[in-house]
Amino acid sequence: AQKITQTQPGMFVQEKEAVTLDCTYDTSDQSYGLFWYKQPSSGEMIFLIYQGSYDEQNATEGRYSLNFQKARKSANLVISASQLGDSAMYFCAMREGELSGGYNKLIFGAGTRLAVHP
Amino acid sequence: GAGVSQSPRYKVAKRGQDVALRCDPISGHVSLFWYQQALGQGPEFLTYFQNEAQLDKSGLPSDRFFAERPEGSVSTLKIQRTQQEDSAVYLCASSLGWPGATNEKLFFGSGTQLSVL
Numbered sequence: 001a002q003k004i005t006q007t008q009p010g011m012f013v014q015e016k017e018a019v020t021l022d023c024t025y026d027t028s029d030q031s032y033g034l035f036w037y038k039q040p041s042s043g044e045m046i047f048l049i050y051q052g053s054y055d056e057q058n059a060t061e062g063r064y065s066l067n068f069q070k071a072r073k074s075a076n077l078v079i080s081a082s083q084l085g086d087s088a089m090y091f092c093a094m095r096e097g098e099l100s101g102g103y104n105k106l107i108f109g110a111g112t113r114l115a116v117h118p
Numbered sequence: 119g120a121g122v123s124q125s126p127r128y129k130v131a132k133r134g135q136d137v138a139l140r141c142d143p144i145s146g147h148v149s150l151f152w153y154q155q156a157l158g159q160g161p162e163f164l165t166y167f168q169n170e171a172q173l174d175k176s177g178l179p180s181d182r183f184f185a186e187r188p189e190g191s192v193s194t195l196k197i198q199r200t201q202q203e204d205s206a207v208y209l210c211a212s213s214l215g216w217p218g219a220t221n222e223k224l225f226f227g228s229g230t231q232l233s234v235l
Contacts, residue, residue, distance in 0.1 A: 037226075043209075043229045044122075046226075050221040093160075103166055103215065104149075106224070108160030111160050
């Protein structure tokens, strides 16, 4: 069963506008973590933001915020004031359960390609 | 270097050839991961090292895939008798590996794009 679902293969947004990238997840664990990564054309994955399942407040990192709705099992990424450099693939990822052996084993979604237009 | 370094950046192999992909993690990082990313897909976990110990190899697709990290720093992913379905980008990631760090982020390299003809 698919654990992470990103239903938007592609999105576009006008520069300086906000955009929301959707992510839903499936887990039976009470403790888990959710990550968002950005992958530009250079290929490397760049960490953006993290949300723990027990965190009561939505995570924020600069222009990035995570709209975490636990009951709906969704963890949408909101990018405010889009910039041309935000054009890239965006991946939602999940770590299930408590750290087993002390490491973050991540499961990734299929990604959303974001294009920012001037 | 300051980041995770992978080499070669591109590798073309004939079906049946053996290949070796190298990863230089960030100095001092205890944890090292290998992921496989097929075209148009998200990365999929292959294997995990804590220092030189391979603690999880549950994602390796077959016994043709082998990974090592003999001195706890540089790692090599070897694929024997390559097949066309092995064509993908192979990403290496490292992290500090602090015990219990649930939000610890992974630092990724730019990957090796493997094409098997």
